[in-house]
Amino acid sequence: MRAEKIGVSVRLIGIFVVMAIGSGAKAAESSSGYPPLSIPFEAEPVSAENVYYFSGQSGVPSQQNEGFTANAGFVITEESVVVFDALGTPSLGAAMIDKIREMTTLPISHVVISHYHADHVYGLEAFRELTDAQVIAQEASSIYINSPDADKRLQQRKQALSPWVGESTKVVPPDVTFKTEIALESGQFRFRVVHAGPAHSPDDSLMMVQPAGVLFSGDIIQHGRVPYLASSEVDTGNWMQAIDKVREMKPKILIPGHGSASENAMEALNFTYDYLGYVREQMGAAVENWIPFEDAYEAADWSRYKGLPAFEASNKANAYRVYLEMEKAALGGG
Numbered sequence: 001m002r003a004e005k006i007g008v009s010v011r012l013i014g015i016f017v018v019m020a021i022g023s024g025a026k027a028a029e030s031s032s033g034y035p036p037l038s039i040p041f042e043a044e045p046v047s048a049e050n051v052y053y054f055s056g057q058s059g060v061p062s063q064q065n066e067g068f069t070a071n072a073g074f075v076i077t078e079e080s081v082v083v084f085d086a087l088g089t090p091s092l093g094a095a096m097i098d099k100i101r102e103m104t105t106l107p108i109s110h111v112v113i114s115h116y117h118a119d120h121v122y123g124l125e126a127f128r129e130l131t132d133a134q135v136i137a138q139e140a141s142s143i144y145i146n147s148p149d150a151d152k153r154l155q156q157r158k159q160a161l162s163p164w165v166g167e168s169t170k171v172v173p174p175d176v177t178f179k180t181e182i183a184l185e186s187g188q189f190r191f192r193v194v195h196a197g198p199a200h201s202p203d204d205s206l207m208m209v210q211p212a213g214v215l216f217s218g219d220i221i222q223h224g225r226v227p228y229l230a231s232s233e234v235d236t237g238n239w240m241q242a243i244d245k246v247r248e249m250k251p252k253i254l255i256p257g258h259g260s261a262s263e264n265a266m267e268a269l270n271f272t273y274d275y276l277g278y279v280r281e282q283m284g285a286a287v288e289n290w291i292p293f294e295d296a297y298e299a300a301d302w303s304r305y306k307g308l309p310a311f312e313a314s315n316k317a318n319a320y321r322v323y324l325e326m327e328k329a330a331l332g333g334g
Helices: 002-006 090-103 124-130 141-145 148-160 236-249 265-288 293-299 311-330
Strands: 010-015 051-054 072-076 081-084 108-112 134-138 176-178 181-186 189-195 205-210 214-222 253-258
Touching (some): 108 124, 141 148, 176 181, 205 236, 236 311, 253 265, 265 311
Parallel strands (some): 134 176, 214 253
Antiparallel strands (some): 010 181, 189 205
């Protein structure tokens, strides 16, 4: 294996692993072929030693934020670097690699993907080109990768985020998929990657880092930002159950898919949980009482969320999607 040649010893223990995995990385290469970023972009340390994250600008991907709306992170072990998510453009992925290279010469051995949505995966193109990192994702990622939605979203982002998403940008599939969970070990760190979906997406995955006690939650948790619920993939009931599972993991520090990292992990968990619960309560009551959606939406008190990023872009669509979900359940369709 390449790992033996470069002195990296990363052990992977998979449950329902679909493909075998190796590890390793190319020597650092220039990322100058990607359009440069003009926005601030730095790796922020969390309290745990050698755990870092990039904090996206909460909101909708745009020219102003250059597609940097989600979070990603990495852990530097004694043997390699394990990355979580790759951000929303190849330029952002390349910038991640550059920042990691400023801090260590160790190989980037793995990139764990929380879920295959554009703001988390377009940066994989840079990791595929500039490193030998193995990409790990839950097997339901194939639903999105092989769907017409993937191409539609890519075409939209090529227009909205040019030049950072260009004509050659593509969706990079995982090298390794798993069904229930998969474990990695590198140096003193242990990484537990758990399928938590279908919730925000079919392939939602979390990564618990021990002994640091840090949880990378992906979009299961979105802190200080209105979550996006409007996709047909969303299952808000399962989503709330997934958050309950996260509580049982008792993280010390939580790094959400969007929003700032928190040493008060329960506060971050509760924000998303409470939003989901409120939308379900309001729309469920409307369905039960045969109240039309527009009337139900206008009657609901959204004041606690109105000032948050993505409220104007997402909240009404979220409520309508949940209204349809509750209506389907009331009619015995799920």
